[in-house]
Amino acid sequence: MSNENHTQQWAHGADMVVKQLEAQGVKQVFGIPGAKIDKVFDSLLDSSIKIIPVRHEANAAFMAGAVGRITGKAGVALVTSGPGCSNLITGMATANSEGDPVVALGGAVKRADKAKLVHQSMDTVAMFSPVTKYAVEVPSSDAIAEVVSNAFRAAEQGRPGSAFVSLPQDIADQPASGNILPAGSPPALGAAPDAMINDVAKMIAAAENPVFLLGLMASRQENIEALHLLLEKSHIPVTSTYQAAGAVNQQHFSRFAGRVGLFNNQAGDRLLHLADLVICIGYSPVEYEPAMWNTGNARLVHIDVLPAYEERNYIPDVELIGDIASTLDKLASKIEKPLILTPRASEILIDRCNQRDLLNRKGAQLSQFAIHPLRIVRAMQDIVNSDVTLTVDMGSFHIWIARYLYSFRARQMMISNGQQTMGVSLPWAIGAWLVNPGRKVVSVSGDGGFLQSSMELETAVRLGANVLHIIWVDNAYNMVAIQEEKKYQRLSGVNFGPVDFKAYAEAFGAKGFAVGSTAELEPTLRAAMDTEGPAVVAIPVDYSDNPLLMGQLNLNQIL
Structure with missing residues (x-):
């Protein structure tokens, strides 16, 4: 019997690209075709992969990012050369800093034309290298499988992020030879060394005010059970970055000081400033700048799959590197007794609990129109149950x-807190809905951010996506405005004109709603939630209390 390996022949390199995507388990690609990449789109018609045309390339990356964050498997964007690639950069940079696995394939001019002055010629690998984990051009047809496979490995392994593959037109169009590579499983990491875990357990036992700071990787599904066990055994107070939202369960909620980010004036910040030991789990400095929370008075422990990215304000005393869940399980087994809170830590957590209760009891009593942010948040809390996914854009509403x-x-x-990208929420919502079409998705933006990606309403309508988009309307880039006002006592470049968002939504074929009074808020949101398919609700918001966000806000000042 011959042991000779047979190299498969392909009519077009594009066919090989598509087969490699299928081997990676790709279910859909998001993108816009063009002459330099259209053979890949054509080959997709003969595959199991669904083509989802979008209305802007950045939104293709956002949708792919949502698929990546929720599933852990890289979402895929497919765009043409020149501006098709350059439009993609914001989405890829966002995915990379948010830790969302995304692979993008971008068309390129023929290799023979790279040194010529031809249209849509760009050095896209140089463009994407600073904002991705991996950026490579396919050099020859027999390298297609290797380059694409390694793009997925880079995007999905370690701390996830984005990867870019440049595909010259001649490689896509011409015959190719090579074999498809099987999708590799992530390498199985073990727990951090036992001796170092023992050291951290001793540090916990000796600490008076230890605090857990949870980052993005702590909220991965494979880590949640181990995290909850550690919280249950230790009773250590916990705070989290915005990216780790949802990682803390209700059983430990009384010791959850809320999320930290942007301005360092939250209960979580107060606990971090009080701490003599901060244990960071799955955290990256891009999520919340260490200078904002690290006083230098606490010992630091870094628990992650990767060593810490050191900077002057983040130099861990101990690093537990390895599989996060296995490490947390071993650490939990070393906890001998639950923490007894110091009076100061108890005061911070009790105050935080009282603030939550105050909002729950009195938030609906805020009666001004336009509507106070806390009234809107209180109403949203009622519709965002455990079966609903929520995507949040960037703006003042994001902080509330x-x-x-x-x-x-x-x-x-x-x-989004890595790049704080405007316009992400609607395309994120579409991507999230595609992962689980049986689950309602609520997305929220300001009127400024919405119009940066609102063209994807057509995509949502075409797909029949069960997405409710909520717009907080104030006719301004208000998050910028509050910072300008504080720094310069005047505003510059933040105001714009009104839009009839109900009519705008209906022009796309979505269901449109507009809240015309404070009393209409809750019933309008319920009616919009009951809509099957895309719906948009416009809510006028009164941001006059925004300056309070930059100080030590107590809700008694408002409620």
């Missing part, structure tokens, strides 16, 4: 929601 709207399911809430 991140601080005062709670979730108890990991990856239930998607918030």
